[in-house]
Amino acid sequence: MVTKRDAILNGTIKATELHKQLGLQQALAGGQAPIDVLGVMHHLGLVVIFRPLEGLLGAYLPLPGVAGIIVTTKRPLQVQRFTAAHELGHFMFKHAVSTDKDVGFAARGEIKRYDPQEVEADAFASEFLMPKWLIAAHVRRQNWTLNELRLQPYVYQLSLRLGVSYEALCWALQGHGIIPRTVADDLRAREVKAAKQVAAGDVKPATWWADVWTVREQDNGATLLGGPDDLLVLNLQEHTTAGYRWDLSAAERLGLTIKQDTQLPVPQMEIGAMPTRRATLQGEVEGTLLLEQRRAWEARGNAGASLKFELSLHGKESSGLPRVARLKHA
Ligand SMILES: [Zn+2]
Incomplete structure (x- = not known):
C-alpha cells in the first residue's frame, strides 16, 4: 500500500524528472513565462480534447496505443491548465482510467480517505506547474x-x-x-x-472573473497568459522633463483598447522622482507588444527606452483541440 506521503513524493519526483527531460528549468530560469503544460502534452504526442463536460473537470482514458485526455471548457484557463497537468500525471504514471470531478484536493490533506493514484496525479500537477x-x-x-x-x-x-x-x-x-x-x-x-x-484602481473590468495584471518594467520580455477581459495596468516611468513620452499607439495597432491613460502626480518631496504614467489596456490579442518611450519629434525605432511583452490573451480553451495543437497543425 502506497502511503499518502509516498504518493506525494512520487508525484513530485515524477514532475521533476519531466522538467529535467525537457530542460524546462534552464529554459525558464529568467522567470519570464509559466510552464506551457498544453505545449508539453502536445510535444509528448498526447491527444487533449476540450469539451463542455458536466460535473467533471477532466478525464484520463488510456486506450491501447493511445492515451486520450479530456478537459472541461467550463472552467477558467488556470483550472484547465491544472486539470491538464493532473491528467498528464496519470499518463506519466501509466495509471488506470480516471474521471476527475475535482483535482487538487487530495495532495492538500483535506480528506482522510484518499486514492494514491489521485494523490500522485495532484502532487505531479502542483509540482509540474509550480516548482520551487x-x-x-x-x-x-x-x-x-x-x-x-x-x-x-x-x-x-x-x-x-x-x-x-x-x-x-x-x-x-x-x-x-x-x-x-x-x-x-x-x-x-x-x-x-x-x-x-x-490592481485595477478606478478602472473596472467588464467582469470580476477577469484578472487584473499590474505590469511593471520587470515584466519586460515576459509572456503574459491571460484572458480577453483582463486588464493590463502598466506603470511606466516617464522622462517628461527631457521630452520623453511612452507611445501607446503600438498597443492599439495590436488590437488592445486603452481603457485609461493618466499621469500619476509626483510627490512634491521626492526630488528627482520621475512621473509615472499609468495605462490600462484590454483586448483579446496574441502577439508581441513593443512599447517605446521617445521624444515627440523622433521616429519609431529611435526610442529612449522600450518594453516588450509577449501577449496571449485568449482566456480559456474552447471546444476541440488546444490552441497550441491547432496552431501547429495549421
Ligand atoms: Zn485523476
Missing part, C-alpha cells in the same frame, strides 16, 4: 521579498505569471515551506477580488 525553482525565478525577476509573498496582492500577481489559480498557489507556497500554514490559511480565506480591486 520557478516560483523563485519569478520572485527574483519581480524583485519581491519573502515578506511580500505573505501579502495577497503579491501572491495574486505571482499566480497570474505562473498561469495557476490564486488558491493553488497558496497551497504550493505552503507545501514548499515558503509561507507558514497560518499565513496560507489567512490568504486562502481572502476573496481574490480584493487583489483585483487593488
Whole structure:
C-alpha cells in the first residue's frame, strides 16, 4: 500500500524528472513565462480534447496505443491548465482510467480517505506547474521579498505569471515551506477580488472573473497568459522633463483598447522622482507588444527606452483541440 506521503513524493519526483527531460528549468530560469503544460502534452504526442463536460473537470482514458485526455471548457484557463497537468500525471504514471470531478484536493490533506493514484496525479500537477525553482525565478525577476509573498496582492500577481489559480498557489507556497500554514490559511480565506480591486484602481473590468495584471518594467520580455477581459495596468516611468513620452499607439495597432491613460502626480518631496504614467489596456490579442518611450519629434525605432511583452490573451480553451495543437497543425 502506497502511503499518502509516498504518493506525494512520487508525484513530485515524477514532475521533476519531466522538467529535467525537457530542460524546462534552464529554459525558464529568467522567470519570464509559466510552464506551457498544453505545449508539453502536445510535444509528448498526447491527444487533449476540450469539451463542455458536466460535473467533471477532466478525464484520463488510456486506450491501447493511445492515451486520450479530456478537459472541461467550463472552467477558467488556470483550472484547465491544472486539470491538464493532473491528467498528464496519470499518463506519466501509466495509471488506470480516471474521471476527475475535482483535482487538487487530495495532495492538500483535506480528506482522510484518499486514492494514491489521485494523490500522485495532484502532487505531479502542483509540482509540474509550480516548482520551487520557478516560483523563485519569478520572485527574483519581480524583485519581491519573502515578506511580500505573505501579502495577497503579491501572491495574486505571482499566480497570474505562473498561469495557476490564486488558491493553488497558496497551497504550493505552503507545501514548499515558503509561507507558514497560518499565513496560507489567512490568504486562502481572502476573496481574490480584493487583489483585483487593488490592481485595477478606478478602472473596472467588464467582469470580476477577469484578472487584473499590474505590469511593471520587470515584466519586460515576459509572456503574459491571460484572458480577453483582463486588464493590463502598466506603470511606466516617464522622462517628461527631457521630452520623453511612452507611445501607446503600438498597443492599439495590436488590437488592445486603452481603457485609461493618466499621469500619476509626483510627490512634491521626492526630488528627482520621475512621473509615472499609468495605462490600462484590454483586448483579446496574441502577439508581441513593443512599447517605446521617445521624444515627440523622433521616429519609431529611435526610442529612449522600450518594453516588450509577449501577449496571449485568449482566456480559456474552447471546444476541440488546444490552441497550441491547432496552431501547429495549421
Ligand atoms: Zn485523476
